[in-house]
Amino acid sequence: MDKKQILSRTDIPALYRELIPKFKETKPGQQAIGLCPFHDDTHPSLSLNLKSGVFNCFACGAKGNAIDLCIKVWGTDFKTTLHRLAERAGIKTTGSEKTANKSRAVAVFHYTDAEGKRLYRKVRYEPGRNGRKKEFFFFHGDKEKGRGCEPVPYRLHEIIKADKIFILEGEAKADILASWGLVATCLDSGSNSKWHPRYDQCFEGKEIVIVPDNDLPGEGYLNTIATGLRGKVKSLKVLRLPGLKEKEDIIDWVKRGGHA
Ligand SMILES: [Zn+2]
Structure with a gap:
């Protein structure tokens, strides 16, 4: 696979719009800014060149090209990242690499x-x-x-009757909390899940605790849910598990002996 060919056929603005939270074009088709995935960014510090794909962060100094950015956000290795970019660009890759x-x-x-x-x-x-x-x-x-x-929240029949509900990213994680006797749910498409107003009735007036994964998609998921529920529930808390490293989640926490 030719890295140059893949990059030249990649729609950089579309890719970055998808990868970078708060993506905003400052010079349409040429320059954009957004939240930096290399540090805990709250005000857009990442400057993106939409022609070359080169990025750099004013706050933490991270810089690189589109492949570096994808490796960071997707959490994939170099080879897998190239495959995914090739696939997006409609370039056929050879079977032996699959x-x-x-x-x-x-x-x-x-x-x-x-x-x-x-x-x-x-x-x-x-x-x-x-x-x-x-x-x-x-x-x-x-x-x-x-x-x-239509999609429904996980373990709907349990959350519908509960006063306090934990919301996680993924069924296996909700199942862990359920095994501790807590009522837990998740949306059915991981961090890409959308909030449907139909879900409101399952959570209205209740105590809600969101337990996000410690990564960028996790923050996006947290945002989706918090935005969907704001003003509709009795309380809305975010539980950040102590000692989580980047990209870790409750499963890692439990492996180290964590428990409710
Ligand atoms: Zn940064």
């Missing part, structure tokens, strides 16, 4: 209606396609693809 391992289902999470009846399931496959570590697909009924209905 993962030789066969993908298989490693976990199934059931989404239910308010009465606990199964609506659809989310299946985790490892490895995913094109060098991804994992990939998720929805099924309903016997083997039908997709949800077959």
Whole structure:
């Protein structure tokens, strides 16, 4: 795979708009600013050249090209990053570079209606396609693809009756809290989940605790939920687990002995 070819065929403005929170073009098609993923940025300090893809941060001094930025935000290695960029740019990559391992289902999470009846399931496959570590697909009924209905919050039949609800990023994490006797949920598309006004009724007037993953997508997810719930719930708290390193989450915390 040719790095130059991939970069030259990449739509840099579209890529950066997707990767960088608070992305704003200061000179349309040429310059933009946004939140820096290399430090805990609250005011946009990252300057982006939309022609070359080169970026630099006024606050922490991070700089590099589009590949460096993708490696940071996606958390992928160099080879996987090139694959994903090639795929986005519509460039075919050779079969030998694709993962030789066969993908298989490693976990199934059931989404239910308010009465606990199964609506659809989310299946985790490892490895995913094109060098991804994992990939998720929805099924309903016997083997039908997709949800077959509108998305619902995870463990809906439990949260609908609860006064205090923990919101996590991912079903496995919600399941950990549930195993401790807490009521926990998540949205069904990880950090890319959107908030639907339909969800409001499940949370209105309740005590809500959001437990975000310690990374940039985690912050985005936190934002989506907090924005969706603001002013509608009795209390809205964010629980930041002590001692989490960058990209860690509650699963890492539990591995080190953390417990409710
Ligand atoms: Zn920075």
